[in-house]
Amino acid sequence: MDHLVGIRRDFVRCLAEKFGYNTTQDNVPVNETRREFSGDYTFVLFPYVKELRKSPAELGAVIGDWLVAHTDNIISYQVVQGFLNVSMSDGFWKHTLDDISSIKDYGSSPATGEKVIVEFSSPNTNKPLHLGHIRNILLGWSCARILEANGYDVIKTQVINDRGIAICKSMLAWQKFGNGATPESLQIKGDHMVGDYYVLFEKTFRTEYEMWQQSAEGQAIYQKLKKAGQDTDSFFKEYKNTYFNDYSVIGGEARQMLLDWEAGKPEVRALWHQMNGWVYRGFDETYTKLGVSFDCVYYESETYLLGKKAIDDGLQKGIFYRQDDGSVWVNLEDVGMDRKILLRSDGTSVYMTQDIGTAQKRYEDYGIRRMVYTVADEQDYHFKVLFEILRRMEEPYADGLHHLSYGMVELPTGRMKSREGTVVDADDLITEVISEVRTISEERGELAALPIEEQELILRQIGLGALKFFMIKVQPRKRMIFDPRESVDMQGQTGPYIQNAGVRIKSVLRKANTETAGSYDKYSDVSELEKALLRQLIQFPQVVKEAGINYDPSALANYAYQLARDYHRFYHEVRILNAPDAAAKNFRIALSGQVGRVLEKAFYLLGIEMPERM
RNA sequence: GGUCUCAUAGUUCAACGGAUAGAAUAGGAGUUUCCUAAACUCUUGAUCCAGGUUCGAUUCCUGGUGAGGCCA
Numbered sequence: 001m002d003h004l005v006g007i008r009r010d011f012v013r014c015l016a017e018k019f020g021y022n023t024t025q026d027n028v029p030v031n032e033t034r035r036e037f038s039g040d041y042t043f044v045l046f047p048y049v050k051e052l053r054k055s056p057a058e059l060g061a062v063i064g065d066w067l068v069a070h071t072d073n074i075i076s077y078q079v080v081q082g083f084l085n086v087s088m089s090d091g092f093w094k095h096t097l098d099d100i101s102s103i104k105d106y107g108s109s110p111a112t113g114e115k116v117i118v119e120f121s122s123p124n125t126n127k128p129l130h131l132g133h134i135r136n137i138l139l140g141w142s143c144a145r146i147l148e149a150n151g152y153d154v155i156k157t158q159v160i161n162d163r164g165i166a167i168c169k170s171m172l173a174w175q176k177f178g179n180g181a182t183p184e185s186l187q188i189k190g191d192h193m194v195g196d197y198y199v200l201f202e203k204t205f206r207t208e209y210e211m212w213q214q215s216a217e218g219q220a221i222y223q224k225l226k227k228a229g230q231d232t233d234s235f236f237k238e239y240k241n242t243y244f245n246d247y248s249v250i251g252g253e254a255r256q257m258l259l260d261w262e263a264g265k266p267e268v269r270a271l272w273h274q275m276n277g278w279v280y281r282g283f284d285e286t287y288t289k290l291g292v293s294f295d296c297v298y299y300e301s302e303t304y305l306l307g308k309k310a311i312d313d314g315l316q317k318g319i320f321y322r323q324d325d326g327s328v329w330v331n332l333e334d335v336g337m338d339r340k341i342l343l344r345s346d347g348t349s350v351y352m353t354q355d356i357g358t359a360q361k362r363y364e365d366y367g368i369r370r371m372v373y374t375v376a377d378e379q380d381y382h383f384k385v386l387f388e389i390l391r392r393m394e395e396p397y398a399d400g401l402h403h404l405s406y407g408m409v410e411l412p413t414g415r416m417k418s419r420e421g422t423v424v425d426a427d428d429l430i431t432e433v434i435s436e437v438r439t440i441s442e443e444r445g446e447l448a449a450l451p452i453e454e455q456e457l458i459l460r461q462i463g464l465g466a467l468k469f470f471m472i473k474v475q476p477r478k479r480m481i482f483d484p485r486e487s488v489d490m491q492g493q494t495g496p497y498i499q500n501a502g503v504r505i506k507s508v509l510r511k512a513n514t515e516t517a518g519s520y521d522k523y524s525d526v527s528e529l530e531k532a533l534l535r536q537l538i539q540f541p542q543v544v545k546e547a548g549i550n551y552d553p554s555a556l557a558n559y560a561y562q563l564a565r566d567y568h569r570f571y572h573e574v575r576i577l578n579a580p581d582a583a584a585k586n587f588r589i590a591l592s593g594q595v596g597r598v599l600e601k602a603f604y605l606l607g608i609e610m611p612e613r614m
Numbered sequence: 615g616g617u618c619u620c621a622u623a624g625u626u627c628a629a630c631g632g633a634u635a636g637a638a639u640a641g642g643a644g645u646u647u648c649c650u651a652a653a654c655u656c657u658u659g660a661u662c663c664a665g666g667u668u669c670g671a672u673u674c675c676u677g678g679u680g681a682g683g684c685c686a
Contacts, residue, residue, distance in 0.1 A: 034633065044632055046669060056669095082669080083633060336617085338685070380618060381684050407620080408683085415682095446650070462652085474627065478620070479682070486626070486639080490652050493627075493638040500652050508649050546630085558628065561637085572645095572654045592649095614652070 003096050003538045004030060004041070006073060007086070011043060014066045019052050032535050039078055039085025040531060046082040056082040093526045093534050097587070100537055100594050107544045107601050112151040116400070117362055118144040120374035121158040121287075121294075125279045126166040126198040128191040129286050129426040131409050131416065131482060132376065138472050139406055140374035141292045141607045142553035147372075149605055150548035155295045155366055159358070162276050163301040168257040170194045171271050172250070173201035183278050189285060189427065190278025199418075205250050209236070209243055217247075286426055291464070291607060296365075298358060304349070306357025310393065311343050319392045332388055340385055355386050356393075363397055370400030372551065377405040377477065404551050407479030409471075424484070434463035436488040437496075446614065461611040462496050463488075468608050469495030473557040493561055495608055498599060501564035501571075502610045505596035508576055512589045520587035529570040530587075533595055536563045540598050544605065553606055560602040567595050 008025040015021045029044040043063070045056050052059065060079030064086070067074045073092040078085045100106055120140020123129055129137075144154045174181070174197045183190040212218045213236050226235050236243075244251040260268040287293060311328055314320040320330045320342060328343035342353050362368060373383060383403035391398040408415070416423045437459050441447055447455045470487045474480045490496035526534075536559075543559045546552075576592060579585035600610045 029630090029632080031630085031632080036634075042633085046632075049669075081633065338616095376683095377619070378683055384618090405619090410682095440652075444650095444652075446652095470626095478627090481626075483626080489639080491639085492652095494652080496652050497638095500650080504650060504653085511649060554627090558637090562628095565637085568653055569655095571649080575649075577649050614650080 003099065007041060007067075007071070010067055010071045010074070011063070014063050014070070015048070018062055018066060021048070021052060033085045037078070037080060037083075037085055038087065040088045040535065041086055043084040043086070044082065045079075045084055049082065060084045088531075090524050090526045093531060094520060094523065094587070096534050096538060097520075097590055097594065101590060106594075106598065107540045107605075108149045109151040109541075109545065111153070113153070114151070114370065115153045115155065115366055115368040116147055116370035116372060117155045117157055117366060117368045118147065118372040118374065119157050119159060120144075120404075121292075122160070122375070123158070123283065124161040124166060125191075125276050126170045126194060127418075128189070128195045129283065131424040131426065131429065134290070134426050134429070134467075135406060135409050135471050135480070136374055136376070137287075137290060137292055138468055138607060139404060139476055139553060140372075141290075142472060142556075142605060143372060143374070143404060143548075143551050145605045145607065146544065146548045146553060146556065149544050152370075155368065156293070157296050157298060157362075158294050159298045159300060159303070160280075161300045163261070163299075163304060165254060165258055166198065167194075167272065167276070168254045168261065169201040170198040171268075171275055172254050172257055173197040173204065174275065175271065176204075183282070189282040190280075191282030191286075192425075192427070193282075194275050194279050201250070201254070205244070205248060208248060208250055209240065212243065212247065286430075289427075289430055289460075289464075291609065298361075300354070303358045303361065304354050306361055307349055307353035307355070308343070308357070310356045310360060311349075311353060314342075314389075314393060317393075319389075330389055330392075332385065335388060337381075337385055337388065340389075351382070352386060352389070355382075356389060359386075359390060359395065359397070359401075363395065368400075369397045370402070371397060372402045372404050374404040374406070377407055379403070380405055402551060404476065406476040409480055409482050412481060412483050424482070429467065429484070429487075430464065432484070433467045433488050434459055437463040437466070437490070440490065441614075450613070458611045458614055461609045462490070462499060462614055465495030465499050465603075465608050465611075466490055467495075468606065469498070469557060472553050472606055473561070475554045476552060496614070498560050498564040498603070499608075499611055499614060501567045502596055502599045502603070503612070503614045504571060505567070505592045505599070506612060508592050509589070509596065512577055518582060518586045520583045520590060522581075523583035523587040526587075527574065529566065529573050530591060532566050533563070533570055533591060536566055537594055537598055540602070547605075556602055556605055560599060560606070563595060563599060563602070567592075567599075 005025065008028045008030060011028050011030070012023055012025055015023060029047065031042045031044070033039040033042045045059050045063075048054075048059060049056050054062075057079055060077070060082075064077030064079060064084055067086060068077060073088055074086045075089045076087045118140055120143075121129075121133060121137050123133060141156070144156050148154045174194075177200060178197065181193070183193050186193060188196075213222075213232070218236075221239070222232060222235055225239070245255070257268055261272060311320060314330070315322060315328065320328050322328050323345075325345040326347070327341055327345040329339050329341055331339045333339065340352060341350060342356075343349055359371065362371065375383070380403070383405070387398070387401045387403070390401065410416070411422060411424070413422065441455075441459060441462070447458060450458075466489065467487055470489070471480070471482075473493070539559070543556055547556045574588065576588040577585065579588055603610050
């Protein structure tokens with residue numbers, strides 16, 4: 001429901017009546033009046049000045065007079081330059097508050113019956129989750145909730161890359177050096193443990209490689225293949241993959257393990273199940289801490305062979321073509337993209353093939369018409385190509401595909417590099433923000449009287465609130481610099497600042513005994529701060545809608561911040577419980593209640609919890 | 615080399631083509647007998663460059679510069 005529908009309609013009616021000019025409500029440029037001018041809403045007159053051949057001043061006066069005379073809501077106006085600023089009556093504000101209070105799920109749209117699948121997180125099983133995953137998870141999760149609020153039936157999913165050479169490296173290292181260790185025996189999360197064996201493999205391999213470089217064989221290769229003037233370091237850096245595939249002992253074992261896995265060799269499969277099982281338990285723990293969950297999971301081990309039939313279909317339809325060597329390609333040059341390989345000459349598929357197959361499988365599984373892929377922007381081109389192919393294949397969901405692309409997370413020192421040990425681990429980060437919150441909370445002493453479990457819950461809510469808000473307030477497509485110090489800030493434009501506004505409201509409502517909240521019919525002189533809050537509340541459904549259309553939770557994050565800021569100001573300026581009269585008190589309590597409700601809902605949509613106290 | 619994305623206070627972020635470009639942080643100065651001071655008030659400081667479209671451009675278009683990604 002749009003509370004501005006009324007004034008838009010009146011404006012349109014006025015233009016028709018006074019000037020015989022027809023337009024639609026959607027075309028009416030109406031904004032909130034800027035703080036420095038008096039008025040509540042502003043019509044921009046410039047577009048009509050030319051059309052109607054009237055000066056802005058004249059136009060403003062005619063329309064302003066008409067609006068004041070013909071509507072109950074608008075009580076006065078002022079024309080500044082080409083802007084018509086109108087002031088709304090107390091009645092309008094009170095009715096607005098009534099309306100908002102009466103709407104059950106304010107900000108949500110009715111169900112559309114349309115299903116959408118949202119994919120996010122999508123980790124590899126050989127490494128624990130890190131900072132980049134956190135941004136991905138928060139974006140995907142929040143988008144899922146925002147789409148739900150916009151009436152979609154959302155299915156949340158992740159694709160787990162559980163196969164390939166990487167996990168074989170972990171498996172091999174565990175087999176060689178693990179001595180039967182388990183997460184329980186080592187007292188470590190399973191995903192970290194498996195990640196540690198991956199690192200151990202890489203270390204072992206590197207040692208082996210370095211020794212080989214000194215060997216007669218290594219030196220001979222260097223002398224034979226080096227480019228002019230190339231030194232040993234840069235040569236062997238480039239040669240690493242070839243060495244892994246053609247010479248390395250441990251590399252050969254890992255590759256053999258992959259072959260055994262593909263052949264379904266029981267011992268290898270059993271080990272693979274066991275290690276991935278450890279990883280999943282570790283991931284789930286992290287997901288739980290972050291407060292997210294999935295409706296279904298796709299494993300690459302089950303999808304990596306999909307898509308080959310689609311290639312046959314495409315070949316028959318003439319969308320793809322086969323080269324002499326047997327490889328299959330698609331030519332997208334007519335739309336400014338390249339030729340792209342879909343099936344190698346040996347018949348093996350590439351990522352693209354697999355993604356085509358997975359999309360089809362999802363359609364079969366759920367009948368969805370829309371899919372959202374939350375993947376970093378380094379994959380922009382991949383998804384452009386994928387979507388174009390699916391369009392050409394005339395898949396029924398081809399028009400509902402969206403790549404929720406986001407910029408990489410960098411540290412103040414640059415990109416995270418596992419080689420340099422600068423990868424920020426998700427679990428470590430969460431632990432760190434919570435411990436930071438604990439320190440500050442202890443200084444404040446506000447929670448000291450609460451039971452210990454409740455204290456812990458609140459500390460988690462605040463710590464994660466700080467971290468999540470910090471990451472989600474930035475527009476997805478922008479690259480972000482992550483400074484760990486700033487992520488635990490709790491003053492200013494932060495999660496805890498907004499939580500604090502929510503907590504204040506809860507405290508006020510507790511003391512007010514809300515069930516006895518009475519009428520505010522007699523309230524007059526609605527203050528500027530109160531109007532500002534109501535203008536914000538009116539905006540909320542639109543913000544939710546736009547966040548959905550643009551797949552942009554940051555809009556909602558910034559909205560929540562502004563609403564919280566206006567509430568803090570209001571709170572300082574006026575007395576709520578000790579208001580001068582009952583009508584004022586009731587109005588302010590009701591207003592506080594609605595601000596609290598919207599803040600909580602906005603945070604819900606961002607995946608951030610609102611504590612009871614802090 | 616081709617192509618995509620980004621560029622706003624010292625720093626981190628905002629601004630459906632609309633008024634004097636907003637916040638936060640950092641620095642300085644204040645606010646507590648009163649509903650939670652993780653708050654509030656005051657103060658210093660910015661649109662990468664050159665054109666174009668427009669009544670009006672941070673926003674749209676063209677070219678350049680810088681940073682990053684993808685492809686080769």
